[in-house]
Amino acid sequence: MKLCLFDDYRTGAVVDGGIVDLTASLPWPHDPDPETVGSWRRLCRDYAELADRLADAVAQGPVVPLDRVRLRAPALNPSKIIAAASNYAEHVHEMHAVQERTLGKVEEWMMSFDVFLKAPSSLAGPEEPIVLPAAVLAAGHEVHHESELVVVIGKGGRDIPAERAREHILGYSIGLDITVRSPGDRSRRKSYDTFSPLGPWLTTADEAGPDDNFEIELLVNGEERQRVNTADLIVAVPAIVEHASRVMTLSPGDLIFTGAPPGVGPIHPGDVLAASISGLGVLRTSVTAGSDGTR
Structure with a gap:
Protein backbone atom coordinates (compact mmCIF):
# COMPACT_ATOMS: atom_id res chain seq x y z
CA MET A 1 0.00 0.00 0.00
CA LYS A 2 1.10 3.57 -0.66
CA LEU A 3 0.31 5.64 2.42
CA CYS A 4 0.31 9.42 2.45
CA LEU A 5 -0.51 12.43 4.56
CA PHE A 6 -2.47 15.21 2.89
CA ASP A 7 -4.29 18.50 3.49
CA ASP A 8 -4.71 18.91 7.29
CA TYR A 9 -2.59 15.82 7.93
CA ARG A 10 -5.27 13.33 7.01
CA THR A 11 -4.16 9.79 6.22
CA GLY A 12 -4.69 8.43 2.72
CA ALA A 13 -3.87 5.59 0.38
CA VAL A 14 -2.56 6.43 -3.08
CA VAL A 15 -4.29 4.45 -5.82
CA ASP A 16 -4.69 4.74 -9.58
CA GLY A 17 -6.42 8.04 -10.17
CA GLY A 18 -5.81 9.65 -6.81
CA ILE A 19 -6.20 9.19 -3.06
CA VAL A 20 -8.65 7.34 -0.84
CA ASP A 21 -9.10 9.07 2.53
CA LEU A 22 -8.45 6.50 5.28
CA THR A 23 -8.76 8.88 8.22
CA ALA A 24 -12.20 7.73 9.35
CA SER A 25 -11.12 4.08 9.12
CA LEU A 26 -8.44 4.48 11.77
CA PRO A 27 -9.35 3.50 15.36
CA TRP A 28 -8.50 6.92 16.78
CA PRO A 29 -9.77 10.46 16.17
CA HIS A 30 -8.14 12.74 13.64
CA ASP A 31 -5.84 15.41 15.07
CA PRO A 32 -5.09 18.13 12.50
CA ASP A 33 -2.38 19.76 14.63
CA PRO A 34 1.05 18.63 13.35
CA GLU A 35 2.62 19.66 16.66
CA THR A 36 0.55 17.26 18.78
CA VAL A 37 -0.54 14.49 16.46
CA GLY A 38 0.74 11.05 17.37
CA SER A 39 -1.56 9.08 15.10
CA TRP A 40 1.01 8.72 12.31
CA ARG A 41 3.56 7.07 14.57
CA ARG A 42 0.81 4.86 15.95
CA LEU A 43 -0.11 3.85 12.40
CA CYS A 44 3.54 3.02 11.71
CA ARG A 45 3.63 0.81 14.79
CA ASP A 46 0.27 -0.90 14.30
CA TYR A 47 0.05 -1.10 10.50
CA ALA A 48 0.18 -4.91 10.38
CA GLU A 49 -2.91 -5.14 12.61
CA LEU A 50 -4.74 -2.46 10.61
CA ALA A 51 -3.80 -3.57 7.09
CA ASP A 52 -6.97 -5.55 6.37
CA ARG A 53 -9.22 -2.77 7.65
CA LEU A 54 -7.41 -0.21 5.52
CA ALA A 55 -7.53 -2.45 2.45
CA ASP A 56 -11.31 -2.69 2.84
CA ALA A 57 -11.54 1.09 3.05
CA VAL A 58 -9.44 1.47 -0.10
CA ALA A 59 -11.70 -0.94 -1.97
CA GLN A 60 -14.78 1.10 -1.05
CA GLY A 61 -13.32 4.45 -2.13
CA PRO A 62 -14.17 7.13 -3.14
CA VAL A 63 -11.06 8.33 -4.98
CA VAL A 64 -10.05 12.00 -4.82
CA PRO A 65 -7.78 13.18 -7.68
CA LEU A 66 -4.23 13.95 -6.61
CA ASP A 67 -4.41 17.45 -8.03
CA ARG A 68 -7.21 18.28 -5.56
CA VAL A 69 -5.15 17.59 -2.43
CA ARG A 70 -1.93 18.91 -0.92
CA LEU A 71 0.49 16.09 -0.20
CA ARG A 72 2.51 16.44 2.98
CA ALA A 73 5.74 14.71 3.93
CA PRO A 74 4.86 11.07 4.75
CA ALA A 75 6.15 11.45 8.31
CA LEU A 76 4.94 13.37 11.34
CA ASN A 77 7.05 14.20 14.35
CA PRO A 78 9.54 11.35 14.03
CA SER A 79 11.57 11.04 17.21
CA LYS A 80 14.65 11.23 15.01
CA ILE A 81 15.98 11.30 11.49
CA ILE A 82 19.01 9.05 11.17
CA ALA A 83 21.28 9.39 8.16
CA ALA A 84 24.03 7.12 6.85
CA ALA A 85 27.29 8.69 5.76
CA SER A 86 29.81 7.43 3.20
CA ASN A 87 27.71 4.49 2.05
CA TYR A 88 28.49 4.35 -1.70
CA ALA A 89 32.11 3.80 -2.72
CA GLU A 90 31.96 6.19 -5.69
CA HIS A 91 30.53 8.92 -3.47
CA VAL A 92 33.36 8.45 -0.97
CA HIS A 93 35.81 8.83 -3.85
CA GLU A 94 34.18 12.00 -5.19
CA MET A 95 34.07 13.59 -1.75
CA HIS A 96 37.85 13.95 -1.73
CA ALA A 97 37.60 16.46 -4.58
CA VAL A 98 34.48 18.10 -3.11
CA GLN A 99 36.17 18.66 0.24
CA GLU A 100 39.39 19.92 -1.32
CA ARG A 101 37.32 22.51 -3.22
CA THR A 102 34.95 23.53 -0.41
CA LEU A 103 37.09 23.03 2.71
CA GLY A 104 40.62 23.22 1.36
CA LYS A 105 41.43 19.82 2.86
CA VAL A 106 40.08 16.28 3.15
CA GLU A 107 38.49 15.21 6.42
CA GLU A 108 39.53 11.55 6.40
CA TRP A 109 37.29 10.64 9.34
CA MET A 110 34.27 11.50 7.19
CA MET A 111 35.19 8.92 4.57
CA SER A 112 34.09 5.90 6.62
CA PHE A 113 30.55 4.63 7.07
CA ASP A 114 28.67 5.83 10.14
CA VAL A 115 25.33 7.33 11.13
CA PHE A 116 24.42 10.81 12.34
CA LEU A 117 21.24 12.72 13.19
CA LYS A 118 19.28 15.38 11.34
CA ALA A 119 16.70 17.63 12.99
CA PRO A 120 13.10 16.41 12.47
CA SER A 121 12.19 20.07 11.87
CA SER A 122 14.14 19.87 8.59
CA LEU A 123 11.38 17.75 7.00
CA ALA A 124 9.58 19.17 3.97
CA GLY A 125 6.84 17.71 1.81
CA PRO A 126 6.36 17.29 -1.94
CA GLU A 127 6.28 20.57 -3.85
CA GLU A 128 7.46 22.45 -0.73
CA PRO A 129 10.54 24.40 -1.82
CA ILE A 130 14.00 23.93 -0.42
CA VAL A 131 14.92 27.27 1.15
CA LEU A 132 18.61 28.13 1.01
CA PRO A 133 19.53 30.13 4.13
CA ALA A 134 20.38 33.74 3.43
CA ALA A 135 23.46 33.61 5.65
CA VAL A 136 24.77 30.51 3.85
CA LEU A 137 24.32 32.16 0.46
CA ALA A 138 25.96 35.36 1.69
CA ALA A 139 28.96 33.36 2.92
CA GLY A 140 29.35 31.78 -0.52
CA HIS A 141 29.04 28.19 0.70
CA GLU A 142 27.90 25.54 -1.75
CA VAL A 143 24.64 23.72 -0.93
CA HIS A 144 24.43 20.22 -2.39
CA HIS A 145 21.71 17.72 -3.24
CA GLU A 146 21.89 14.09 -2.09
CA SER A 147 19.03 11.84 -3.29
CA GLU A 148 18.47 8.82 -1.07
CA LEU A 149 16.33 5.81 -0.26
CA VAL A 150 14.62 6.44 3.06
CA VAL A 151 13.57 3.66 5.44
CA VAL A 152 10.52 4.22 7.66
CA ILE A 153 10.55 2.28 10.91
CA GLY A 154 7.40 0.41 11.89
CA LYS A 155 7.94 -1.69 14.99
CA GLY A 156 10.61 -0.06 17.09
CA GLY A 157 13.40 -1.73 18.96
CA ARG A 158 16.99 -1.76 20.14
CA ASP A 159 19.89 -4.07 19.27
CA ILE A 160 18.04 -5.36 16.22
CA PRO A 161 20.05 -8.04 14.38
CA ALA A 162 20.39 -7.55 10.64
CA GLU A 163 18.59 -10.81 9.89
CA ARG A 164 15.49 -9.47 11.66
CA ALA A 165 15.77 -5.84 10.56
CA ARG A 166 13.04 -6.04 7.91
CA GLU A 167 10.55 -7.06 10.61
CA HIS A 168 11.00 -3.51 11.90
CA ILE A 169 10.63 -1.71 8.56
CA LEU A 170 7.20 -0.40 7.65
CA GLY A 171 8.24 0.83 4.22
CA TYR A 172 10.24 3.20 2.08
CA SER A 173 10.13 6.71 0.69
CA ILE A 174 12.29 9.09 -1.35
CA GLY A 175 14.39 11.69 0.40
CA LEU A 176 16.80 14.51 -0.35
CA ASP A 177 19.54 15.14 2.18
CA ILE A 178 20.37 18.78 1.48
CA THR A 179 23.83 19.71 2.72
CA VAL A 180 25.83 22.88 3.26
CA ARG A 181 29.47 22.25 2.27
CA SER A 182 31.26 24.16 5.00
CA PRO A 183 33.30 23.41 8.10
CA GLY A 184 31.45 22.01 11.07
CA ASP A 185 29.28 19.19 12.27
CA ARG A 186 27.22 17.22 9.73
CA SER A 187 24.07 17.46 11.83
CA ARG A 188 24.11 21.26 11.82
CA ARG A 189 24.93 21.60 8.13
CA LYS A 190 22.08 19.25 7.16
CA SER A 191 19.38 20.39 9.60
CA TYR A 192 18.17 23.73 8.26
CA ASP A 193 14.42 23.96 7.76
CA THR A 194 13.36 22.26 4.48
CA PHE A 195 16.69 20.36 4.19
CA SER A 196 14.99 16.94 4.35
CA PRO A 197 12.40 16.81 1.55
CA LEU A 198 10.47 13.53 1.76
CA GLY A 199 7.78 11.89 -0.34
CA ASN A 229 21.24 1.05 -7.57
CA THR A 230 20.92 0.25 -3.88
CA ALA A 231 22.76 -3.00 -4.64
CA ASP A 232 25.85 -0.75 -4.52
CA LEU A 233 25.38 0.28 -0.89
CA ILE A 234 28.50 -0.43 1.14
CA VAL A 235 26.34 -1.22 4.18
CA ALA A 236 22.99 -2.70 3.15
CA VAL A 237 19.70 -1.62 4.69
CA PRO A 238 19.42 -4.44 7.28
CA ALA A 239 22.95 -3.74 8.51
CA ILE A 240 22.22 0.00 8.74
CA VAL A 241 19.23 -0.79 10.96
CA GLU A 242 21.39 -3.09 13.09
CA HIS A 243 24.16 -0.51 13.42
CA ALA A 244 21.82 2.37 14.30
CA SER A 245 19.79 0.32 16.78
CA ARG A 246 22.95 -0.61 18.68
CA VAL A 247 23.41 3.08 19.41
CA MET A 248 19.83 4.28 19.92
CA THR A 249 16.38 2.79 20.32
CA LEU A 250 14.46 3.01 17.06
CA SER A 251 10.90 4.25 17.48
CA PRO A 252 7.86 3.87 15.20
CA GLY A 253 7.93 6.48 12.47
CA ASP A 254 11.67 7.13 12.68
CA LEU A 255 13.39 7.76 9.36
CA ILE A 256 16.70 6.40 8.11
CA PHE A 257 18.32 8.09 5.10
CA THR A 258 20.48 5.31 3.70
CA GLY A 259 23.30 7.29 2.09
CA ALA A 260 24.13 9.65 -0.76
CA PRO A 261 24.84 8.20 -4.22
CA PRO A 262 27.69 9.59 -6.31
CA GLY A 263 26.99 12.70 -8.35
CA VAL A 264 26.36 15.20 -5.56
CA GLY A 265 26.54 18.81 -6.63
CA PRO A 266 25.38 22.37 -6.00
CA ILE A 267 21.80 23.58 -6.16
CA HIS A 268 20.78 27.18 -6.72
CA PRO A 269 17.64 29.31 -6.40
CA GLY A 270 15.35 28.55 -9.32
CA ASP A 271 16.47 24.93 -9.73
CA VAL A 272 13.83 22.20 -10.08
CA LEU A 273 14.63 18.76 -8.68
CA ALA A 274 12.98 15.42 -9.46
CA ALA A 275 14.18 12.45 -7.42
CA SER A 276 12.81 9.04 -8.38
CA ILE A 277 13.18 5.52 -7.04
CA SER A 278 11.87 2.51 -8.92
CA GLY A 279 8.44 1.55 -7.65
CA LEU A 280 8.31 4.37 -5.11
CA GLY A 281 7.37 7.35 -7.28
CA VAL A 282 8.90 10.76 -7.94
CA LEU A 283 9.64 13.48 -5.40
CA ARG A 284 9.53 16.90 -7.07
CA THR A 285 10.66 20.09 -5.43
CA SER A 286 12.24 23.44 -6.24
CA VAL A 287 14.87 25.70 -4.72
CA THR A 288 14.44 29.23 -3.46
CA ALA A 289 16.54 31.73 -1.52
CA GLY A 290 15.78 32.70 2.06
CA SER A 291 14.84 36.34 2.46
CA ASP A 292 15.88 36.99 6.04
CA GLY A 293 18.48 36.04 8.60
CA THR A 294 16.56 33.00 9.85
CA ARG A 295 17.11 31.01 6.65
Whole structure:
Protein backbone atom coordinates (compact mmCIF):
# COMPACT_ATOMS: atom_id res chain seq x y z
CA MET A 1 0.00 0.00 0.00
CA LYS A 2 1.10 3.57 -0.66
CA LEU A 3 0.31 5.64 2.42
CA CYS A 4 0.31 9.42 2.45
CA LEU A 5 -0.51 12.43 4.56
CA PHE A 6 -2.47 15.21 2.89
CA ASP A 7 -4.29 18.50 3.49
CA ASP A 8 -4.71 18.91 7.29
CA TYR A 9 -2.59 15.82 7.93
CA ARG A 10 -5.27 13.33 7.01
CA THR A 11 -4.16 9.79 6.22
CA GLY A 12 -4.69 8.43 2.72
CA ALA A 13 -3.87 5.59 0.38
CA VAL A 14 -2.56 6.43 -3.08
CA VAL A 15 -4.29 4.45 -5.82
CA ASP A 16 -4.69 4.74 -9.58
CA GLY A 17 -6.42 8.04 -10.17
CA GLY A 18 -5.81 9.65 -6.81
CA ILE A 19 -6.20 9.19 -3.06
CA VAL A 20 -8.65 7.34 -0.84
CA ASP A 21 -9.10 9.07 2.53
CA LEU A 22 -8.45 6.50 5.28
CA THR A 23 -8.76 8.88 8.22
CA ALA A 24 -12.20 7.73 9.35
CA SER A 25 -11.12 4.08 9.12
CA LEU A 26 -8.44 4.48 11.77
CA PRO A 27 -9.35 3.50 15.36
CA TRP A 28 -8.50 6.92 16.78
CA PRO A 29 -9.77 10.46 16.17
CA HIS A 30 -8.14 12.74 13.64
CA ASP A 31 -5.84 15.41 15.07
CA PRO A 32 -5.09 18.13 12.50
CA ASP A 33 -2.38 19.76 14.63
CA PRO A 34 1.05 18.63 13.35
CA GLU A 35 2.62 19.66 16.66
CA THR A 36 0.55 17.26 18.78
CA VAL A 37 -0.54 14.49 16.46
CA GLY A 38 0.74 11.05 17.37
CA SER A 39 -1.56 9.08 15.10
CA TRP A 40 1.01 8.72 12.31
CA ARG A 41 3.56 7.07 14.57
CA ARG A 42 0.81 4.86 15.95
CA LEU A 43 -0.11 3.85 12.40
CA CYS A 44 3.54 3.02 11.71
CA ARG A 45 3.63 0.81 14.79
CA ASP A 46 0.27 -0.90 14.30
CA TYR A 47 0.05 -1.10 10.50
CA ALA A 48 0.18 -4.91 10.38
CA GLU A 49 -2.91 -5.14 12.61
CA LEU A 50 -4.74 -2.46 10.61
CA ALA A 51 -3.80 -3.57 7.09
CA ASP A 52 -6.97 -5.55 6.37
CA ARG A 53 -9.22 -2.77 7.65
CA LEU A 54 -7.41 -0.21 5.52
CA ALA A 55 -7.53 -2.45 2.45
CA ASP A 56 -11.31 -2.69 2.84
CA ALA A 57 -11.54 1.09 3.05
CA VAL A 58 -9.44 1.47 -0.10
CA ALA A 59 -11.70 -0.94 -1.97
CA GLN A 60 -14.78 1.10 -1.05
CA GLY A 61 -13.32 4.45 -2.13
CA PRO A 62 -14.17 7.13 -3.14
CA VAL A 63 -11.06 8.33 -4.98
CA VAL A 64 -10.05 12.00 -4.82
CA PRO A 65 -7.78 13.18 -7.68
CA LEU A 66 -4.23 13.95 -6.61
CA ASP A 67 -4.41 17.45 -8.03
CA ARG A 68 -7.21 18.28 -5.56
CA VAL A 69 -5.15 17.59 -2.43
CA ARG A 70 -1.93 18.91 -0.92
CA LEU A 71 0.49 16.09 -0.20
CA ARG A 72 2.51 16.44 2.98
CA ALA A 73 5.74 14.71 3.93
CA PRO A 74 4.86 11.07 4.75
CA ALA A 75 6.15 11.45 8.31
CA LEU A 76 4.94 13.37 11.34
CA ASN A 77 7.05 14.20 14.35
CA PRO A 78 9.54 11.35 14.03
CA SER A 79 11.57 11.04 17.21
CA LYS A 80 14.65 11.23 15.01
CA ILE A 81 15.98 11.30 11.49
CA ILE A 82 19.01 9.05 11.17
CA ALA A 83 21.28 9.39 8.16
CA ALA A 84 24.03 7.12 6.85
CA ALA A 85 27.29 8.69 5.76
CA SER A 86 29.81 7.43 3.20
CA ASN A 87 27.71 4.49 2.05
CA TYR A 88 28.49 4.35 -1.70
CA ALA A 89 32.11 3.80 -2.72
CA GLU A 90 31.96 6.19 -5.69
CA HIS A 91 30.53 8.92 -3.47
CA VAL A 92 33.36 8.45 -0.97
CA HIS A 93 35.81 8.83 -3.85
CA GLU A 94 34.18 12.00 -5.19
CA MET A 95 34.07 13.59 -1.75
CA HIS A 96 37.85 13.95 -1.73
CA ALA A 97 37.60 16.46 -4.58
CA VAL A 98 34.48 18.10 -3.11
CA GLN A 99 36.17 18.66 0.24
CA GLU A 100 39.39 19.92 -1.32
CA ARG A 101 37.32 22.51 -3.22
CA THR A 102 34.95 23.53 -0.41
CA LEU A 103 37.09 23.03 2.71
CA GLY A 104 40.62 23.22 1.36
CA LYS A 105 41.43 19.82 2.86
CA VAL A 106 40.08 16.28 3.15
CA GLU A 107 38.49 15.21 6.42
CA GLU A 108 39.53 11.55 6.40
CA TRP A 109 37.29 10.64 9.34
CA MET A 110 34.27 11.50 7.19
CA MET A 111 35.19 8.92 4.57
CA SER A 112 34.09 5.90 6.62
CA PHE A 113 30.55 4.63 7.07
CA ASP A 114 28.67 5.83 10.14
CA VAL A 115 25.33 7.33 11.13
CA PHE A 116 24.42 10.81 12.34
CA LEU A 117 21.24 12.72 13.19
CA LYS A 118 19.28 15.38 11.34
CA ALA A 119 16.70 17.63 12.99
CA PRO A 120 13.10 16.41 12.47
CA SER A 121 12.19 20.07 11.87
CA SER A 122 14.14 19.87 8.59
CA LEU A 123 11.38 17.75 7.00
CA ALA A 124 9.58 19.17 3.97
CA GLY A 125 6.84 17.71 1.81
CA PRO A 126 6.36 17.29 -1.94
CA GLU A 127 6.28 20.57 -3.85
CA GLU A 128 7.46 22.45 -0.73
CA PRO A 129 10.54 24.40 -1.82
CA ILE A 130 14.00 23.93 -0.42
CA VAL A 131 14.92 27.27 1.15
CA LEU A 132 18.61 28.13 1.01
CA PRO A 133 19.53 30.13 4.13
CA ALA A 134 20.38 33.74 3.43
CA ALA A 135 23.46 33.61 5.65
CA VAL A 136 24.77 30.51 3.85
CA LEU A 137 24.32 32.16 0.46
CA ALA A 138 25.96 35.36 1.69
CA ALA A 139 28.96 33.36 2.92
CA GLY A 140 29.35 31.78 -0.52
CA HIS A 141 29.04 28.19 0.70
CA GLU A 142 27.90 25.54 -1.75
CA VAL A 143 24.64 23.72 -0.93
CA HIS A 144 24.43 20.22 -2.39
CA HIS A 145 21.71 17.72 -3.24
CA GLU A 146 21.89 14.09 -2.09
CA SER A 147 19.03 11.84 -3.29
CA GLU A 148 18.47 8.82 -1.07
CA LEU A 149 16.33 5.81 -0.26
CA VAL A 150 14.62 6.44 3.06
CA VAL A 151 13.57 3.66 5.44
CA VAL A 152 10.52 4.22 7.66
CA ILE A 153 10.55 2.28 10.91
CA GLY A 154 7.40 0.41 11.89
CA LYS A 155 7.94 -1.69 14.99
CA GLY A 156 10.61 -0.06 17.09
CA GLY A 157 13.40 -1.73 18.96
CA ARG A 158 16.99 -1.76 20.14
CA ASP A 159 19.89 -4.07 19.27
CA ILE A 160 18.04 -5.36 16.22
CA PRO A 161 20.05 -8.04 14.38
CA ALA A 162 20.39 -7.55 10.64
CA GLU A 163 18.59 -10.81 9.89
CA ARG A 164 15.49 -9.47 11.66
CA ALA A 165 15.77 -5.84 10.56
CA ARG A 166 13.04 -6.04 7.91
CA GLU A 167 10.55 -7.06 10.61
CA HIS A 168 11.00 -3.51 11.90
CA ILE A 169 10.63 -1.71 8.56
CA LEU A 170 7.20 -0.40 7.65
CA GLY A 171 8.24 0.83 4.22
CA TYR A 172 10.24 3.20 2.08
CA SER A 173 10.13 6.71 0.69
CA ILE A 174 12.29 9.09 -1.35
CA GLY A 175 14.39 11.69 0.40
CA LEU A 176 16.80 14.51 -0.35
CA ASP A 177 19.54 15.14 2.18
CA ILE A 178 20.37 18.78 1.48
CA THR A 179 23.83 19.71 2.72
CA VAL A 180 25.83 22.88 3.26
CA ARG A 181 29.47 22.25 2.27
CA SER A 182 31.26 24.16 5.00
CA PRO A 183 33.30 23.41 8.10
CA GLY A 184 31.45 22.01 11.07
CA ASP A 185 29.28 19.19 12.27
CA ARG A 186 27.22 17.22 9.73
CA SER A 187 24.07 17.46 11.83
CA ARG A 188 24.11 21.26 11.82
CA ARG A 189 24.93 21.60 8.13
CA LYS A 190 22.08 19.25 7.16
CA SER A 191 19.38 20.39 9.60
CA TYR A 192 18.17 23.73 8.26
CA ASP A 193 14.42 23.96 7.76
CA THR A 194 13.36 22.26 4.48
CA PHE A 195 16.69 20.36 4.19
CA SER A 196 14.99 16.94 4.35
CA PRO A 197 12.40 16.81 1.55
CA LEU A 198 10.47 13.53 1.76
CA GLY A 199 7.78 11.89 -0.34
CA PRO A 200 5.67 11.80 -2.29
CA TRP A 201 4.31 8.95 -0.12
CA LEU A 202 5.38 5.90 1.84
CA THR A 203 5.30 2.54 0.05
CA THR A 204 4.94 -0.35 2.46
CA ALA A 205 7.61 -3.01 2.35
CA ASP A 206 5.28 -5.72 1.06
CA GLU A 207 4.47 -3.63 -2.02
CA ALA A 208 7.89 -2.06 -2.54
CA GLY A 209 9.79 -5.32 -2.80
CA PRO A 210 13.47 -5.96 -1.97
CA ASP A 211 15.41 -2.91 -0.81
CA ASP A 212 18.65 -4.16 -2.38
CA ASN A 213 17.59 -3.48 -5.96
CA PHE A 214 16.09 0.02 -6.09
CA GLU A 215 17.13 2.31 -8.95
CA ILE A 216 17.68 5.88 -7.73
CA GLU A 217 17.79 8.83 -10.13
CA LEU A 218 17.95 12.57 -9.62
CA LEU A 219 17.26 15.15 -12.32
CA VAL A 220 18.07 18.83 -11.79
CA ASN A 221 16.41 21.08 -14.35
CA GLY A 222 15.81 17.97 -16.46
CA GLU A 223 19.46 16.89 -16.49
CA GLU A 224 20.62 13.69 -14.80
CA ARG A 225 22.82 14.31 -11.77
CA GLN A 226 22.65 11.02 -9.90
CA ARG A 227 21.89 7.43 -10.84
CA VAL A 228 22.68 4.37 -8.73
CA ASN A 229 21.24 1.05 -7.57
CA THR A 230 20.92 0.25 -3.88
CA ALA A 231 22.76 -3.00 -4.64
CA ASP A 232 25.85 -0.75 -4.52
CA LEU A 233 25.38 0.28 -0.89
CA ILE A 234 28.50 -0.43 1.14
CA VAL A 235 26.34 -1.22 4.18
CA ALA A 236 22.99 -2.70 3.15
CA VAL A 237 19.70 -1.62 4.69
CA PRO A 238 19.42 -4.44 7.28
CA ALA A 239 22.95 -3.74 8.51
CA ILE A 240 22.22 0.00 8.74
CA VAL A 241 19.23 -0.79 10.96
CA GLU A 242 21.39 -3.09 13.09
CA HIS A 243 24.16 -0.51 13.42
CA ALA A 244 21.82 2.37 14.30
CA SER A 245 19.79 0.32 16.78
CA ARG A 246 22.95 -0.61 18.68
CA VAL A 247 23.41 3.08 19.41
CA MET A 248 19.83 4.28 19.92
CA THR A 249 16.38 2.79 20.32
CA LEU A 250 14.46 3.01 17.06
CA SER A 251 10.90 4.25 17.48
CA PRO A 252 7.86 3.87 15.20
CA GLY A 253 7.93 6.48 12.47
CA ASP A 254 11.67 7.13 12.68
CA LEU A 255 13.39 7.76 9.36
CA ILE A 256 16.70 6.40 8.11
CA PHE A 257 18.32 8.09 5.10
CA THR A 258 20.48 5.31 3.70
CA GLY A 259 23.30 7.29 2.09
CA ALA A 260 24.13 9.65 -0.76
CA PRO A 261 24.84 8.20 -4.22
CA PRO A 262 27.69 9.59 -6.31
CA GLY A 263 26.99 12.70 -8.35
CA VAL A 264 26.36 15.20 -5.56
CA GLY A 265 26.54 18.81 -6.63
CA PRO A 266 25.38 22.37 -6.00
CA ILE A 267 21.80 23.58 -6.16
CA HIS A 268 20.78 27.18 -6.72
CA PRO A 269 17.64 29.31 -6.40
CA GLY A 270 15.35 28.55 -9.32
CA ASP A 271 16.47 24.93 -9.73
CA VAL A 272 13.83 22.20 -10.08
CA LEU A 273 14.63 18.76 -8.68
CA ALA A 274 12.98 15.42 -9.46
CA ALA A 275 14.18 12.45 -7.42
CA SER A 276 12.81 9.04 -8.38
CA ILE A 277 13.18 5.52 -7.04
CA SER A 278 11.87 2.51 -8.92
CA GLY A 279 8.44 1.55 -7.65
CA LEU A 280 8.31 4.37 -5.11
CA GLY A 281 7.37 7.35 -7.28
CA VAL A 282 8.90 10.76 -7.94
CA LEU A 283 9.64 13.48 -5.40
CA ARG A 284 9.53 16.90 -7.07
CA THR A 285 10.66 20.09 -5.43
CA SER A 286 12.24 23.44 -6.24
CA VAL A 287 14.87 25.70 -4.72
CA THR A 288 14.44 29.23 -3.46
CA ALA A 289 16.54 31.73 -1.52
CA GLY A 290 15.78 32.70 2.06
CA SER A 291 14.84 36.34 2.46
CA ASP A 292 15.88 36.99 6.04
CA GLY A 293 18.48 36.04 8.60
CA THR A 294 16.56 33.00 9.85
CA ARG A 295 17.11 31.01 6.65
